[in-house]
Amino acid sequence: MEAQTETPPQECECGVHPSVFYLLATLLLTSCSTAMLCAAIMTEHWEHVGWERTALTALANASSTAVQWLLDDKVAKIEHPGSRKGGGTFLVPMNGGIWTMCVSLKEEEVSILSRAGFPTQPLCTNYLANTDDDDDEPRADWQHRMQNLSISCALVCLIVLGSAALVGTFGVCKHQISAVLITGVMYLLAGLFAMFTLMIIYFKRIQRVSTRGSSHVDDTADGVVGPRAPALALLSAREFSTSWSLELGWGGVALVTTTSILWILLSKIMRYNPLSAMLL
Template identity: 45%
Template sequence: MQLLMSMLPGSLRARLSAEQEVTLTDWRMAAEPAEPPTGDAARSQRAWDSVLADKVRSSLLATATQVEQARLFAAGTVESGAWLHALPSASLGTLLDPPTLRVAVALRVGAEVCQPHRCRCGSLADSLGHHALTCRLSAGRHPRHTALNDVIKRALQTVGLPSLLEPTGIDRGDGKRPDGLTLFPFTEGKSLVWDATCVNTYAASHLPATAAAAGAAARDAEERKMRKYSGLADRFQIQPVAIETSGVYGPATSRFISLLGGRLVSVTGDARESSWLRQRLALAVVRGNAASVLHSPFSSGPLKQATGETHLTDPAERHQLHVDPEWATTPDNTASRLEWILDDQVGVVTIDGEQPDNKTVFLVPMNGGIWTLCVSLSESQRRTLREEGFHHPMCTNYLSPELLSRGELRNDWIHRMQNLSISCALVSLILLVASALVGLFGVLQKQNSAVLITGFMYLMAAIFSTFSFSIIHFKRKTKRDCGVLDSQITHEFYNSRTFQPGWSLQIGWTGVTICLTASLSWILLARFMRYTPGSSLLSY
């Protein structure tokens, strides 16, 4: 500064000195009662700005509500804003799509993301979207939890610690297992057992604590996790991973992430690995939050655009619609108008009498198999449907990365039914292949026991096939939420769906009949072979 002043003409030096005094006076008035930085600190812009920033923060906290205080405390932590420092790259998986980015920014600055409405769980949801973050029917809860565990597992893999997710044989006595286990020791000669959770900063039960200190909800969650797995502490290194929906870590989680990040740096030699780990964790939370908000029923606005534009049904079934009234009123007194298009094949439900582009639900006939589901319309009808405002893909693959990233997953009940049905079908196929081999051996070698076993194997194949097809046939009788894109439609419209089995299911029942007939034939052949004349006939 002295060198600069010596280079300037006298008139400019006097003018610069005057402006400097005015600026310093303005700063003193804005920062009162703080004093200006001196010495080396006076050369740091941060030293001058931090005083003003702290004063603004204090004034905001003094006039803020509990929710705003919790948000401000959370936003002041380093980890809550880690996703803002991530390089937006699609190839690296760090690029946020526009809707997700808008929700993330809105939650951070406290802007509205939806209109107040009643959630499907029965609770009232405010315009800030906080209820959707941890609602039990939220679309983003499970994907967020899965993504957090995946980030931790990959980080451990990088530092040479392969791990298992939901390891078997490790439970606390009630059958519930931790999220992950390292196969090799992590610290103190013990393998690491971790259990992740993401708690809502703005939940009513956490708000008094989070409005007083950042990370209070995560800290309480860590303590609950430690008590939960206290019985495993003598064999494993128990590590709770608690992150709030605002991105704040609990104390134990912060130490663990710092330790894991340090190991990543030592293994890769890149000092940025620790910050990259925090960025991926933050992105997992942000994406889960956005999925929860965007796929909550009746969300609207700049983010308030209804996402519930289509209603898809489940595999191996055909969807038909029978909705009689032209106008209907839901339990919360929301008026809905129904119109039929495409020769009465597609129903268009307009909620509150608004324009279809604002709040519209399409009830569309579907058909599909185990993994895919497609609109059951001709190509010309599909084009007409798109012109009417139906923008969802005409075919949906349940295992596609795009569907998983949006959090549109089937609920646990549907997963259990599908897994059970597929298991029974696989057992049936194994029995059919084995019975053919055993039957061929029995006939060629004239082994009566092998022929009899073949008959019973065909019978068991028929029984397991019956279980599989019965699950597919009857699982819709309860009119339960099918879990695939059903978050876009309220339960009042569930009864408008009927399901009919397709041709594949009819072929399956025909196969069961053939298996029963084959079983009876093999058993009769076995009885026939018990007699010597019959056995001798087979030898010719």
């Protein structure tokens, strides 16, 4: 009687190819970097405009200007000589994005200021709108050029990010190595334009002289609500500072650059390990 030889059961090779984890990590980092950079561009806290009270008081005394502080010294009001009750110019804190500049006041605070003559006008200025004929808010030529450059670079960055997402999706779904490689190059290009935007925003106020009382100052109307003429002698008391959107943008640039490297390496991996082989 012949002994039956039992063949050992074959183990099911159900393991996942390591390259799949690399692909998932690339897609995850791509989503995070794209969302982070888009959020930085769309937010309105790239720079803050404030008023230094000590310097403002000294300049007001030197120019014989009457200044009244409101909302716990958050807003200053300049009374116009001979003006009607409720008139005046308000020096307010502001926060700005790449294409907007908004008054940093809550609705309740604006309602309180309206009783003191705060003008009923839009609280945000959109630089994308045509303001060439607006004489109430003139902008210095240097500031105008820098603002336009930052807007242009930011828009190009958004366009490249959107295009890269479409090309990357096509490359992964259709197993196109060239499309994956192009996606990496496009993310690198998006990071480059984002870096240009960050640098322009950072150096936009570079011509402002920090010496108090100097005649050569940033002569934009940022921080001034109402007639601008009474505040001309006080503009050097403004303080410009960058805010958290700029830091978020630098983080987005770092992640986008890393993402571009991962996409380029993914194209190399797909050349020797097609996605169809990875997923099976």
